[in-house]
Amino acid sequence: MFELSILALASLLAGFVDAVVGGGGLILVPALFGVFPQAAPATLFGTNKGASVWGTAWATAQYAKRVSLNWRALLPAAGIALLGSFAGAWTVTLVDAGFLRRALPLILLAVLIYTLARKDLGRQHAPRFAGRAETWVAAAIGLVIGFYDGFFGPGTGSFFVFLFVRVLGYDFLHASATAKLMNVATNVAAISLFASKGHIWWQVALVMAVANVLGSLVGTRMALARGAGFVRSMFVLVVGALILKTGYDAFLR
Template identity: 50%
Template sequence: MLLATAFFAGLVDAVAGGGGLIQVPALFAAYPNAQPATLLCTNKVASIGGTLNAARKFLHHVSLPWAIVLPAIIAGFFGSLLGANAVSNFPAEPLRKALPFVLLFLLLYTWFQPSLGEAHAPPLGKSRFQQCKGALLGLTIGFYDGFFGPGTGSFLLFGFVRLFAFDFLHASAATKLVNIATNLAAILMLASLGQINPPLGVAMMVANIAGSQLGSRLAIQHGSGFVRKAFLVVVSLLILKSAWNAYFLN
C-alpha cells in the first residue's frame, strides 16, 4: 500500500507539488504508533529521490535563470535548517489554523488570473534585486518547510510564477530544485536526531522515482496549461485537508 501511495505521490509531486498530501497520511495510517518525526523524515527521504528525478528530466527540456534560482536553492537549504531547529521552540498551531486561508488566497488569485503563468518572461541579467528576491523566497518557504511543511511545493510554484514571471512549467522545474534543498536540510537535521527509517524510506523512494518519471513526462508533454490545472486541483485538495486537520480533527 505504501509503495503504491509513493508512486502516485511522485506522479502528483512532479507535476504540481503536493505529494506529501498523499504520502504523509498513508505513513501515519500504516504506522500509527511510530514517532511522528520519524514518519516525516521517511516522507522526506522517499520524496527527495522523486524530486531529484523530476528535476533532472525538467532540466533536459527547460532553461532556468540561475541568477534567481540558485540563491533560492541555497537560501532554501539554510531556511529549512532554521525551521527544523525552531520546531521545538515555537508552536505550529497558529500556522496550522492559518494555512487553509493562505491556500485559498493562492487558489482564488490563480483562478481569477487566467493569464498568470502562461508566458515565461523572467527578468534578464544578474540584477542584485532579483537575486535578493530569489533568496528571500527560498529562505521564507525553506523555513516554513522545515518548521511545518504542508503546501511547500505549491507556495514555491506560486512564488516563481507571481514574483518572477515564470510560466508554470519553468516554475515547476525551479520548485523541484529548491524543494530538494529544503528536503535535504530537514533529512540531515532529523537523521542527526535518530529520527529516520532508512529501509522504508529507500523502498518508498524507488516507487516515488517511478511515479515522478510519469508525472514529469506528462508535464513536459502537455506544458504549462496542464501544470496550471494540476496546481489548482492540488491546492483545492490541500485546502480541504488542512481545514479538516485544523478545525475538525480532534
C-alpha cells in the first residue's frame, strides 16, 4: 500500500508535467525503478506506458476543446507516428541503441540553446503550411520521432514540441496539444508490444493511471489559462532536466 501511494504521487506529478509539455517519464520511471528495484526493466517501462497513456489521452481531449487543431492534417500524422514507433521497436531488437545514449544530451543541449537564443520562438501561432503540405510535413515529423520513441524514447515529447514549433510554425501551446496526440499514438504502439509480452502490471498501472489523469487535468488547465509563454518556460525546464538526466546516464553512470 505504501509503495502504491508513492507511485500514485509520482504519477500525479508526472501527469501534470506531461500535460503541459511532456517529460513525465523523468518522474515516473525513476519512481518505478526505486519502488521495484528487482523487477524486469521491460515490465516497469510497460507499466509506465500503461499508466501515462491515460493522462496523455485526457490532456489531448481537453486541449482539443480549447485549442484549434488541424485534424485533417494531424490524424494521418498520428497514424504514421504509430507505425514509426512499431518500426523503431522492431529495429531495436536488431540494432544496439547504445550510440544514442551519448548523443542524446548533446542534441537536447542544442535544442535548449536554440530555444533560449530565439526569444520569440513559439510565442506566436503562425502555421507555415496548409492543406496537404501540412499533412506531409506533420507526417514526416510523426514518422521520425515515432521511430525514435520506439527505438530509444527519452525526450520524445520535447522533440515533438520543438519540431512543431520550429518546422510547422506553431506556438508552444498548439505544439504541446499536437504532441499529446502524437504521444498517444506512439504509446499505443508501445503498450501493444509490452502487453503482448506480458510486461505490464495492470493492477499497478490502474492506480497510477487515475493519479496521472488528475495531474493531467491540473496541468492542462494551467497551460490553457497561462498560454504559450508558460508552456515555453516549462519546456525549457524539462529539457534542462532531460540534459542533466541523460548526460548523467551517458557519461557518469
